Amino acid sequence: MSRSGWRKENAWWQDGLQFTCIEGCGKCCNEPGGIVNLSIEDAKRLAQYFEMTTSDWLERDCVRKLDGKWVLRSKKSDGICIYLDEEMSCTVYSAKPDQCSAFPWWGENLRSERTWKKTARTCPGLEIHEAPIIPGEIISKWVEADRHSAKGFRHLAE
Secondary structure (H helix, E strand, O other): OOOOOOOHHHOOOOOOEEOOOOOOOOOOOOOOOOOOEOOHHHHHHHHHHOOOOHHHHHHHHEEEOOOOOEEEOEOOOOOOEOOEOOOOOEOOHHHOOHHHHHOOOOHHHHOOHHHHHHHHOOOHHHOOOOOOEEOHHHHHHHHHHHHHHHHOOOOOOO
């Protein structure tokens, strides 16, 4: 059993769920006020992507929450992700945070079939009938990656 109390083998989604990411959709990133939690690994990967030190990248592209954890900065103009461009594409796709990669496999979305159906109303990739079935083992790995990101970090050890 995981620390959160759920067992993958008893999860309603254990046999897999259909999903495909639709190019140019960007709905999951186009949420004003959305918070992207960062793991230390995310911060180091993105800093390397920009050929910056991690501390310089944090200063430029992140903010601290009240609890001291680092999160990705949003655009001041609309509260949308700073890396989402006008074409609804991620400008850091190859280095994006694990929380972003884990969507829609967040624990909050998979809590029940009801919360999953609510997520499907905002994510067109869950409504594609010919989408591949993502196996429960893969879903479980993304749930854990999202949980790891949600823990965040407060201190940088470079």
